[in-house]
Amino acid sequence: MELWNHCENPYPFVPAEVLDQAESVRASLPNKYCDPKIAARLYDEVFDEYRLCDDLGIHIVTNEHHSGINNLWAASPVITGVVARITRNVRILSLGTLITVRPDPVRIAEEYATVDIISKGRLEIGFVKSGATEMVSGDANPMRIREREWEAIDLIEKALTTRDGPFSWEGKFFIHPHVNIWPRPYQEPRPEFWAATSDLPTCAELGRRGIVNTLLFGGYDRTRQAFDAYKAARREAGLPAPGEDRFSYMAFAYVGDTDEEALRIGQKIAWFLTVSIKSAPQMSKFQPGNVAPEMVPAAWRAGVSRRPRPANLDAEVLIKQGQMFAGNPDTVARQIKEFRKRVGGIHHIIMMTRQGLVTHAEAEKSFMLAARELLPQLQDLPPVDADETAWLARQREAAAAK
Amino acid sequence: MSSDRLRAGPLELEVLRRGARGGRLILLVHGVNPVSPTSPFLDLLAEHGEVVAPSHPGFGGSPLPEYFDTMYDLVHVWRDVLDALPDGVLMIGFSFGGWVAAEVAVGGHPKLDRLVLVDPVGLKLGGREERDIVHFFNTNPAELNRRAWHDPAKRPDGIYGLGWHACIDDTMPDEEMVALARNWDSLCLYAWRPHMYNPQLKHWLRRISVPSLVLWGAGDRIVTPEYGRRYAALIPGARFAVIDEAGHHPELEQPRALVDEVARFLGQPA
Numbered sequence: 001m002e003l004w005n006h007c008e009n010p011y012p013f014v015p016a017e018v019l020d021q022a023e024s025v026r027a028s029l030p031n032k033y034c035d036p037k038i039a040a041r042l043y044d045e046v047f048d049e050y051r052l053c054d055d056l057g058i059h060i061v062t063n064e065h066h067s068g069i070n071n072l073w074a075a076s077p078v079i080t081g082v083v084a085r086i087t088r089n090v091r092i093l094s095l096g097t098l099i100t101v102r103p104d105p106v107r108i109a110e111e112y113a114t115v116d117i118i119s120k121g122r123l124e125i126g127f128v129k130s131g132a133t134e135m136v137s138g139d140a141n142p143m144r145i146r147e148r149e150w151e152a153i154d155l156i157e158k159a160l161t162t163r164d165g166p167f168s169w170e171g172k173f174f175i176h177p178h179v180n181i182w183p184r185p186y187q188e189p190r191p192e193f194w195a196a197t198s199d200l201p202t203c204a205e206l207g208r209r210g211i212v213n214t215l216l217f218g219g220y221d222r223t224r225q226a227f228d229a230y231k232a233a234r235r236e237a238g239l240p241a242p243g244e245d246r247f248s249y250m251a252f253a254y255v256g257d258t259d260e261e262a263l264r265i266g267q268k269i270a271w272f273l274t275v276s277i278k279s280a281p282q283m284s285k286f287q288p289g290n291v292a293p294e295m296v297p298a299a300w301r302a303g304v305s306r307r308p309r310p311a312n313l314d315a316e317v318l319i320k321q322g323q324m325f326a327g328n329p330d331t332v333a334r335q336i337k338e339f340r341k342r343v344g345g346i347h348h349i350i351m352m353t354r355q356g357l358v359t360h361a362e363a364e365k366s367f368m369l370a371a372r373e374l375l376p377q378l379q380d381l382p383p384v385d386a387d388e389t390a391w392l393a394r395q396r397e398a399a400a401a402k
Numbered sequence: 403m404s405s406d407r408l409r410a411g412p413l414e415l416e417v418l419r420r421g422a423r424g425g426r427l428i429l430l431v432h433g434v435n436p437v438s439p440t441s442p443f444l445d446l447l448a449e450h451g452e453v454v455a456p457s458h459p460g461f462g463g464s465p466l467p468e469y470f471d472t473m474y475d476l477v478h479v480w481r482d483v484l485d486a487l488p489d490g491v492l493m494i495g496f497s498f499g500g501w502v503a504a505e506v507a508v509g510g511h512p513k514l515d516r517l518v519l520v521d522p523v524g525l526k527l528g529g530r531e532e533r534d535i536v537h538f539f540n541t542n543p544a545e546l547n548r549r550a551w552h553d554p555a556k557r558p559d560g561i562y563g564l565g566w567h568a569c570i571d572d573t574m575p576d577e578e579m580v581a582l583a584r585n586w587d588s589l590c591l592y593a594w595r596p597h598m599y600n601p602q603l604k605h606w607l608r609r610i611s612v613p614s615l616v617l618w619g620a621g622d623r624i625v626t627p628e629y630g631r632r633y634a635a636l637i638p639g640a641r642f643a644v645i646d647e648a649g650h651h652p653e654l655e656q657p658r659a660l661v662d663e664v665a666r667f668l669g670q671p672a
Contacts, residue, residue, distance in 0.1 A: 023542060082644040136540050139589065139595055140595075141591070141594035141595055142590065142594070143471075143587060143590050143591040143594070144471070144591065280542055281541060281542065281543060281567070282539060282540055282542055282567075283540070284542060286543060286567045286586075287539065287589030288539060288586050288587045288589070288591075288594075289587055289590065291583075293580045293581075293583040293584040293587060294580055296579050296580055296583040297579045297580065300570075300579065301572050
């Protein structure tokens with residue numbers, strides 16, 4: 001298995017009373033609350049963590065969000081370009097720039113090809129559908145974004161792989177009659193593609209295309225169902241069964257000297273859920289396209305957004321739900337192996353460690369322990385027994401039914 | 403949901419009809435939600451003609467074809483609607499539907515005889531840093547509800563205008579919730595960007611050649627009466643009138659006053 005470090009470079013330094021009064025801590029919180037000197041220190045720290053990971057053999061994930069305390073990576077290709085230059089060894093995944101918000105996928109292809117060259121072929125390109133506050137801060141119509149996402153992916157792929165351009169693109173969402181990117185990517189024919197989704201039809205399409213499917217905090221059941229949809233789609237299309245390297249999972253993670261230490265620090269990560277996702281109803285549950293109309297009654301009546309915001313998500317609860325891996329290296333190894341068995345096999349674990357109020361020193365300690373004492377335990381694992389995975393799933397379903 | 407249908411080109415639109423057949427045709431072009439069959443203004447209006455109120459594609463029981471996604475599509479489907487009606491149509495457009503009606507009237511149609519716009523959107527009139535129209539999709543529903551009505555407490559029960567998200571509760575039947583959500587999605591598809599306007603339309607309102615009346619709720623804080631005055635001034639010969647104690651939906655807050663204005667307009671020689 002491979003370990004990845006995903007840091008969103010959050011900005012948890014806005015006074016609590018400001019956050020409490022704000023309708024939304026994403027999209028509409030004025031940037032007077034972001035001190036550029038603090039931001040500069042945060043960039044330095046996280047880039048240093050990336051360099052450490054480069055030495056340790058932990059791969060790196062960047063992403064982007066806009067206009068909020070949750071994320072200072074406002075432009076994933078820019079950040080990825082920096083990471084490409086300050087590292088030498090590990091893979092770098094951009095997960096990703098917001099392709100449903102950006103007007104021209106050709107520019108995105110060009111940026112990624114450039115980063116791939118700078119990194120000498122270490123780039124992987126991830127796609128996210130996006131939504132919610134990003135539609136507001138990017139003024140992107142939230143309707144039909146899944147179709148827009150696929151057209152953007154198709155155009156980016158063609159731009160990256162065409163060697164005898166220019167070619168013309170006159171699609172439904174994107175028009176670019178003269179596409180001919182320079183430089184071309186370092187990797188042939190193109191960097192690996194990833195996509196973050198738990199939407200089953202989308203997972204099926206990823207399966208048919210062989211794109212790496214990553215879930216974000218999906219827990220055991222949703223993750224297994226997503227991977228099952230991926231595998232079934234390949235089976236139905238007559239394609240070879242996917243290797244575990246097609247599957248990835250992002251979880252909150254902290255590796256400490258002891259379980260007690262990891263739980264204590266892991267608890268600080270939950271800031272992501274308790275504070276940084278607060279967003280106005282018109283930017284979340286009431287945003288058009290957020291859920292299909294026929295799903296709206298269930299979503300609005302029982303949806304998370306109708307309940308009070310989670311104020312105290314216990315690290316142990318997150319661990320139980322398969323959304324956090326935390327403990328000493330042996331404990332985390334056990335958690336990850338269990339997760340792998342329950343979801344039917346997985347190769348990539350993306351650790352969200354420097355999150356919330358976790359400090360630079362705490363993050364570096366976790367990465368060192370993860371690389372030295374956890375990663376070796378995740379090598380050369382026996383194949384996952386599909387029958388056991390199915391049996392475990394039935395056990396969980398039976399328990400849930402009770 | 404009405405099972406009555408109106409064929410518009412290849413589409414079968416849901417339609418609400420009121421009043422005696424054969425009278426002057428009064429075509430309603432609805433705003434954020436289809437015209438409710440319980441709206442009091444319907445019967446008042448039906449005293450002056452046969453009211454026909456189709457639902458836009460994607461609203462109420464009207465289908466949304468895959469290829470539909472712009473105002474251009476809507477304008478042409480409403481031209482199809484006019485094709486299907488007898489001569490001498492009075493078209494009344496409300497809010498977003500006022501924009502649609504203005505676009506149709508700019509293009510002109512032989513069946514179109516008179517035009518009434520009620521708190522229409524559709525134009526960019528202010529400077530680049532002024533917002534003419536409160537953002538429908540990026541404003542808290544409670545705030546939208548406050549701004550859309552002269553008195554939100556007097557909203558007729560079971561009828562929803564802008565800010566409707568703030569007015570629903572868990573007791574609403576599923577079917578009604580689904581319908582409202584579908585309307586909202588479709589509205590967004592057509593009008594998210596540019597938000598509720600066509601940057602070119604103001605230059606072409608001069609093409610409207612039928613007698614026109616622009617009505618505005620005096621207390622509309624979604625799009626102000628001042629915007630309405632400027633809107634009316636761009637339509638040759640159009641009269642502008644304000645309806646007191648009404649917000650963005652005068653037909654729902656002051657049905658009698660609105661219908662009186664329409665009746666006066668119909669009584670005037672062309």
